[in-house]
Amino acid sequence: MFIFFVLLILQIENEYGNVMGPYGESGKSYIKWCANMAQSLDVGVPWIMCQQNDAPQPMLNTCNNFYCDNFVPNNSNTPKMWTENWTGWFKQWGGKNPHRTTEDVAFSVARFFQRGGTFNNYYMYHGGTNFDRTAGGPYITTSYDYDAPLDEYGKFKVYSYLKIFYKFLFLLTWENLLSNLNQPKYGHLKQLHDVLHSMERILTYGNISTIDFGNSASATIYKTEEGSSCFFGNGNETSDATISFQGESYVVPAWSVTILPDCKNEAYNTAKITTQTSMMVKKPNDTEDTPSTLKWSWRPESMDNFLLKGKGESTQTQLFDQKVVTNDQSDYLWYMTTVKFKKRDPISGKIMSLRVNSTAHVLHAFVNGKHIGNQHAENGKFNYVFEKDVKFKSGRNVIALLSITVGLANYGAFFESKPAGITGPIFITGRNGNETIVKDLSAHKWSYKTGLNGVKNQLFRTESMSKWSVEGVPFNRTMTWYKATFKAPLGNDPVVVDLMGLGKGTAWVNGNNIGCYWPAFISSENGCDAKCNYRGAYHAEKCLTNCGEPTQRWYHVPCSFLNAEGDNTLVLFEEMGGNPSLVSFQTTRGGSVCANVYEKKIIELSCDRKPISAIKFASFGNPDGNCGSFEKGTCESSKNTVDILTQECVGKEKCSIDVSTEKFGAPDCSGATRRLAVEAIC
Ligand SMILES: *[C@@H]1O[C@H](CO)[C@@H](O)[C@H](O)[C@H]1NC(C)=O
Ligand SMILES: *[C@@H]1O[C@H](CO)[C@@H](O)[C@H](O)[C@H]1NC(C)=O
Ligand SMILES: *[C@@H]1O[C@H](CO)[C@@H](O)[C@H](O)[C@H]1NC(C)=O
Ligand SMILES: *[C@@H]1O[C@H](CO)[C@@H](O)[C@H](O)[C@H]1NC(C)=O
Ligand SMILES: *[C@@H]1O[C@H](CO)[C@@H](O)[C@H](O)[C@H]1NC(C)=O
Ligand SMILES: *[C@@H]1O[C@H](CO)[C@@H](O)[C@H](O)[C@H]1NC(C)=O
Numbered sequence: 001m002f003i004f005f006v007l008l009i010l011q012i013e014n015e016y017g018n019v020m021g022p023y024g025e026s027g028k029s030y031i032k033w034c035a036n037m038a039q040s041l042d043v044g045v046p047w048i049m050c051q052q053n054d055a056p057q058p059m060l061n062t063c064n065n066f067y068c069d070n071f072v073p074n075n076s077n078t079p080k081m082w083t084e085n086w087t088g089w090f091k092q093w094g095g096k097n098p099h100r101t102t103e104d105v106a107f108s109v110a111r112f113f114q115r116g117g118t119f120n121n122y123y124m125y126h127g128g129t130n131f132d133r134t135a136g137g138p139y140i141t142t143s144y145d146y147d148a149p150l151d152e153y154g155k156f157k158v159y160s161y162l163k164i165f166y167k168f169l170f171l172l173t174w175e176n177l178l179s180n181l182n183q184p185k186y187g188h189l190k191q192l193h194d195v196l197h198s199m200e201r202i203l204t205y206g207n208i209s210t211i212d213f214g215n216s217a218s219a220t221i222y223k224t225e226e227g228s229s230c231f232f233g234n235g236n237e238t239s240d241a242t243i244s245f246q247g248e249s250y251v252v253p254a255w256s257v258t259i260l261p262d263c264k265n266e267a268y269n270t271a272k273i274t275t276q277t278s279m280m281v282k283k284p285n286d287t288e289d290t291p292s293t294l295k296w297s298w299r300p301e302s303m304d305n306f307l308l309k310g311k312g313e314s315t316q317t318q319l320f321d322q323k324v325v326t327n328d329q330s331d332y333l334w335y336m337t338t339v340k341f342k343k344r345d346p347i348s349g350k351i352m353s354l355r356v357n358s359t360a361h362v363l364h365a366f367v368n369g370k371h372i373g374n375q376h377a378e379n380g381k382f383n384y385v386f387e388k389d390v391k392f393k394s395g396r397n398v399i400a401l402l403s404i405t406v407g408l409a410n411y412g413a414f415f416e417s418k419p420a421g422i423t424g425p426i427f428i429t430g431r432n433g434n435e436t437i438v439k440d441l442s443a444h445k446w447s448y449k450t451g452l453n454g455v456k457n458q459l460f461r462t463e464s465m466s467k468w469s470v471e472g473v474p475f476n477r478t479m480t481w482y483k484a485t486f487k488a489p490l491g492n493d494p495v496v497v498d499l500m501g502l503g504k505g506t507a508w509v510n511g512n513n514i515g516c517y518w519p520a521f522i523s524s525e526n527g528c529d530a531k532c533n534y535r536g537a538y539h540a541e542k543c544l545t546n547c548g549e550p551t552q553r554w555y556h557v558p559c560s561f562l563n564a565e566g567d568n569t570l571v572l573f574e575e576m577g578g579n580p581s582l583v584s585f586q587t588t589r590g591g592s593v594c595a596n597v598y599e600k601k602i603i604e605l606s607c608d609r610k611p612i613s614a615i616k617f618a619s620f621g622n623p624d625g626n627c628g629s630f631e632k633g634t635c636e637s638s639k640n641t642v643d644i645l646t647q648e649c650v651g652k653e654k655c656s657i658d659v660s661t662e663k664f665g666a667p668d669c670s671g672a673t674r675r676l677a678v679e680a681i682c
């Protein structure tokens with residue numbers, strides 16, 4: 001494959017304007033320094049600064065947001081540019097799946113162009129995966145799918161940091177090679193950009209006039225000598241608008257924009273989707289050669305040696321921030337100290353409490369080699385207190401605390417100084433009668449050890465010579481390595497590994513680190529919105545799914561990590577304890593496809609080179625719900641819509657449906673535009 005880049009524009013800094021306040025005057029002079037330095041390179045293309053209202057000339061300031069139609073560049077002679085059009089949102093451990101509806105993304109873009117916008121970039125256009133230790137954070141999951149028009153999965157390895165390139169790539173032609181299309185988002189936006197592209201000249205050179213119809217409805221007319229193009233916008237969240245323009249009348253649904261390239265015929269409306277929705281499913285492909293159940297071997301992480309001695313690689317009489325010690329070489333850092341109790345010490349042999357103030361994302365505590373518990377930070381709240389009753393023996397006791405990071409802070413003012421690890425204080429408290437005895441261990445001698453022994457010994461490598469045991473494969477055991485060989489699933493569909501049943505850890509396929517996994521982290525039950533309404537401003541808490549489920553259960557295994565023939569090796573390091581018997585390799589593919597289309601439109605249904613096997617739901621009228629959960633509405637055609645569609649579509653790889661009243665009848669829906677909803681099984 002041959003890829004070349006044309007340099008159109010360059011960016012310096014990123015969203016510094018959002019965080020510069022606390023830096024005061026030095027922030028301002030830093031921005032000037034950036035601008036001067038960039039300009040001095042004399043590269044011959046314009047420079048932009050995203051979210052930087054005071055960008056020094058000639059830097060172009062640009063907007064990053066869900067909506068940028070109200071954005072005004074600092075210099076009114078420069079183009080209005082939207083450098084990050086957020087097509088979705090990222091997912092965090094403990095959180096749910098974010099969805100930004102297609103209608104709303106399209107609305108935001110069309111409205112941006114209606115109001116004089118000239119340049120739009122999506123963030124993200126292609127979802128990615130945070131393989132290895134590339135997740136940012138804290139707490140951003142291994143998946144960085146972002147509900148983007150092209151999903152995370154694909155034949156090739158797309159790191160999420162490819163977003164840097166995608167930020168400046170428009171429509172890719174080789175995208176189908178890479179990923180599944182997130183439909184209808186991909187198709188609906190493609191249609192939008194086809195229409196906008198056909199209007200390129202007039203949008204660039206036309207004179208703009210606007211008519212305000214009240215109730216948030218407006219028309220914008222772009223005009224040149226050659227003709228005019230119109231946008232009819234309706235920003236009202238609840239009411240459809242009827243716009244009368246040059247003797248014709250147009251219904252513009254709530255929260256939508258209609259585009260009429262000739263100011264007469266509706267070519268596109270952001271709320272009227274004529275692209276099918278594809279619901280992807282993940283399933284094992286069991287055959288005799290490739291059974292999806294795996295045979296496991298295991299071995300413990302070797303720790304006894306240092307856990308009992310409390311000796312690491314360096315010693316300090318202070319608790320250090322994790323980053324300072326690990327230099328970001330590992331997510332794992334051991335903090336170890338020894339405590340002595342004399343026989344005649346009144347609290348010797350009694351139950352005491354170990355209290356650790358921690359900013360470790362995950363903390364495991366061991367006393368004298370024994371795991372006494374673990375705790376993780378709640379998302380967004382990284383200070384907590386770990387407290388556990390412990391019986392210390394008289395003599396020497398070793399306390400070992402394993403601090404684990406899940407991505408380091410990478411945004412905000414002074415993010416580099418946000419704490420990570422065990423920052424203390426650390427106390428042991430005990431009672432002697434009515435007396436409370438407190439020992440502060442914070443300034444004890446602490447011994448540090450970075451990383452896991454298993455990683456140092458490269459247990460994840462296929463050719464690793466270490467001994468693994470097939471006997472007594474344990475469940476629910478902390479700090480355990482598991483290994484299995486498997487055959488790659490057949491066929492061309494993208495491969496995922498289902499890690500349901502495991503706790504938290506890291507997974508490798510043929511020595512490639514596929515990222516941190518944490519299926520034991522279940523999102524809360526509340527806050528999901530099955531009947532997600534695209535109307536009204538989007539925010540990251542809207543239209544969530546996956547309530548009460550593991551935040552991330554499936555992990556992307558690019559084909560480039562797999563041997564199509566022969567054996568493959570999966571290695572897991574499980575730190576909390578889990579059950580590997582449920583782990584299986586699966587493929588993602590279209591499960592069903594849906595349409596939800598207004599009358600007078602045509603829609604094509606296709607199962608992507610597989611025949612459509614059945615029509616599960618069909619209704620013409622005002623059906624309710626979304627793909628997978630359609631229900632008939634208050635009006636419905638008396639014709640047998642399922643039969644009509646079964647004849648047209650079942651057994652075919654694709655079918656084109658003309659949504660007309662001749663075909664489907666004319667139910668009385670009190671004057672509202674009728675829609676056809678279909679769910680077909682692949
Ligand atoms: C635009 O940037 C210049 C240079 O920093 C500044 O003087 C001016 O106030 C800015 N204008 C606006 C509208 O922010
Ligand atoms: C932002 O993305 C949406 C959805 O892809 C698109 O419809 C819209 O045109 C984009 N915005 C701009 C300004 O291009
Ligand atoms: C939306 O329309 C309703 C009904 O016509 C009206 O009461 C409301 O003020 C409108 N809202 C906006 C923001 O225009
Ligand atoms: C825009 O309006 C100005 C002033 O009325 C006029 O001189 C110019 O020719 C117009 N441009 C176009 C492309 O119609
Ligand atoms: C330790 O945690 C306790 C309980 O949350 C809190 O009251 C105390 O201020 C914390 N100490 C430090 C130094 O953060
Ligand atoms: C503990 O209780 C005893 C008897 O009730 C009392 O004499 C003593 O002063 C108490 N000690 C402290 C430290 O409060």
Ligand SMILES: *[C@@H]1O[C@H](CO)[C@@H](O)[C@H](O)[C@H]1NC(C)=O
Binds near residue numbers: 475
């Ligand atoms: C593993 O732990 C879970 C949760 O504590 C428990 O429900 C399950 O029974 C345990 N399984 C085994 C095999 O011990």
Ligand SMILES: *[C@@H]1O[C@H](CO)[C@@H](O)[C@H](O)[C@H]1NC(C)=O
Binds near residue numbers: 491492
């Ligand atoms: C499942 O395996 C068969 C071969 O046994 C293969 O032909 C087919 O494409 C596979 N299906 C999928 C969905 O991967």
